[in-house]
Amino acid sequence: MDLFRKKEINASFEGESHLVKCLTAFDLTFLGIGAIIGAGIFILTGVVAALDAGPAVIFSYVLAGVACVFAALSYAELAASIGGCGSAYGYAYAGFGELIAWIVGWDLLLEYAISVSAVSVGWSGYANDFLMILKINLPKVLLHGPTEGGVFNLLACVIMTILTALLIWGVKSSSRVNNIMVMIKLIVIFLFIVIASREVYPPNWSPFLPFGWDGVIKGASLIFFAYIGFDAVSTAAEEAINPQRDLPIGIIGSLFICTVLYIIVSGLLTGIAHYSTLNVASPISHALLVLGYKTVASFISVGAIAGLTTVMLVLFYGLTRVMLAMSRDGLLPKIFSQTNQYTHTPIRVILLCGVLMASLAAFAPIHVLAELVNVGTLFAFFIVCAGVLYLHYKHPTMHRPFRTPGMPFVPILGMLSCFYLIIHLPLVTLFRFVIWMAIGLVIYFAYGYSNSALAKD
Template sequence: MHPSELLRTKVINADHVLSNHGLRRVLGPFDLTLLGIGAIIGAGIFVLTGVAAATQAGPAIILSYVIAGIACAFSALAYAELAASVGGCGSAYGYSYAGLGEIIAWIIGWDLILEYGVAVSAVAIGWSAYVNNALAAVGLALPEVLVKGPLEGGWLNLPATLIVLILAGLLSLGVRESVRVNAVMVFVKLVAITIFIAVAASHVEPAHWTPFMPFGWSGVMGGAALIFFAYVGFDAVSTAAEEAHNPQRDLPIGILASLVICTLIYIIVAGLLTAVVAYPTLNVGSPVADVMLRLGYPWAAGVIAAGAIAGLTTVMLVLYYGLTRVFLAMSRDGLLPPLFAQVNPRTHTPTRVIMVSGLLMATIAGLTPIGDVAELVNIGTLAAFFLVCIGVVSLRYTHPDLPRPFKTPWSPIVPLMGATSCFILMLNLPLITWLRFLIWLLLGLAIYFLYSRQHSLLATASE
């Protein structure tokens, strides 16, 4: 095997960017922005904000969100350039295939499958807890054996299993139907957040912001690393390239607009949370709803709980969508079995990929205590962001004449800053997370050398 085989790249042309291979172009910039908001606003705002404020940054959690948002902005600008110029539903996988070579593309595609798959399963377990709490409030709580897996002393986490299967059915119906449901859910959670802002704004006590940085700058940076999970998801917008009306214009809008909107919401909510109560009291399961109860607004707490459930639902929906599109792209390129590359002619969706991945994620969510495995989502996301930033620099050098409807400003400085910030955040993750990540990558490399390398369309075309 010649080393050049591992670094063979796909040809980029305008027709490739605008092709859709049986998928239906039904999404505009507003739909894509809502997809991004649906993926980003979930556990981050309803759970992690309180934890990070209480244990890491105090009121300076606001600065943590700014720093994490800036780090994501570098990557978002890189994603926007590649989404507009390279396109395809494979997101970072497709960009890496065009700019860095097949082996790198395989690694990042395998990595994205891990990121999205584990994220959906982890969020499903959190969703199950919220739903059971809501059922308990009206006297209909499920028995313990139906909300815990066998390793936790139960039989099956039934709500977590069911929500994944329900989303599988929804995604199989069609992307337009999925986007409509996402839009409704996004509206619900934005209403919940608006109610929190309106109520909390009248209970601000400036004394709660003293001291503003009780843990110093190290606490601010620690908070930024912890809440990075809150930004996971905007990259899933780029997997909609083949279902966007005008991907070269619409994808950059969807990616950047959703990131800016969500960052502003995070900063406002974090600022109000720490201004209405003392930050050490925020280390609870649902800090936003808990604050409403402490202020004497149980109805607002109920609306916010509904918003949290809606928020977690849209996160699962969009990440699940992203997983199926990456899987589809890899199958079309021959790196995964071609039976997964088929698109249903009636619904224009990859139903085989949706059902197989849904059954696997439902099984994981129903039987496994995710726990620390959720940290794999962070390392997987950071690795994807890192390679996308490097891909922008590489393609500027290898394809200087490639049409770029959107250009990352101040290149290569901005993409290199994005790659550096992602790598620094990766170094702050626990060793056990790196070991699990390495095991997953070794498994992926075994599959690549045993199957994918020989069945790649680029390999068969060169024979």
């Protein structure tokens, strides 16, 4: 029994693909920004400033950004060298073999599916607030799932239906919508920067380190998850026009832009409002309302809706591409690897994922499931960093259009950063993750191992 049989290093680029190559470096960068900037910049900054770091939340963003850079550089090298739409799953298949690839792929399915479902619930809250401004009041039983006193979350189902239809229509159309939404939220963020830069009150930054450096580090561990999403860019390898060149640009470029924006916004937010007042649902809107900018505060809500929409769209897209890759490799039923001859999209996968995530968003206790996203993401990052290190020594002459700088220190630091954050997660979260992985192993040995494409070669 060969549990660690491997795919050829460049099999993903050389294999047949019915997906349309239409994404440029600009599109890929905006995919990354779309996935990264969501509720984090509109909510998490205020919460961490108020409870953990104070004005030094700016340092928390710097530390978290540096930790993400280690993983991003590793992703960039593997995306350019190995490719394929399976992201970390495909890299693990080439580097560590089938069993590890299955574990990573199963982990990515959890990460993306729960992320989209959880964000759709947050989106429904912002959308309901916007509808109330328009004097449209929905019954409360249609705004929450059964565990929160409702029947089902109607708005979460609506947005999931829209995104499902959009992804079925085609990746180019999805990319255009994402680019428009990203522009909207960037305009809103720049509007905040312009206004806040004129309203800064320096005494608000004192004391700068009210919770000490321990608070800054704790804040960094929380803020790390505001950067989640850049890895979804690597799932677009087969639809990128020039993946070897453009994927590293998209991954690193989106992370750099978002890091700069996070640092600027966090510094200005704590400059216009005392950090102790920012533990609210929408800290940016709250700070602007206190300063008397009611109209601008309402625009912030629009930016939040746009931000959450792009997060869902990109992660939903990434989920379907990982599932497509696993199906083509035989680890999941082959029926999911078929693409429509007109739209060139995997309609069956998109419909299945859409129905499952809409059901989760409508009925499940998302706040419990969402904790699994953290450990799942860190695990995938850890494997990617380890994969770069392994392939450098196992295949030193492999063609690498992009090379991770600072070898071997960058991937090692990436692995250590991820491991440190994993062991500081709640034990109950780790226990649930182990259960999910156990279920995945049962499926692999019951179906995936014997039906693998490598088993039939």
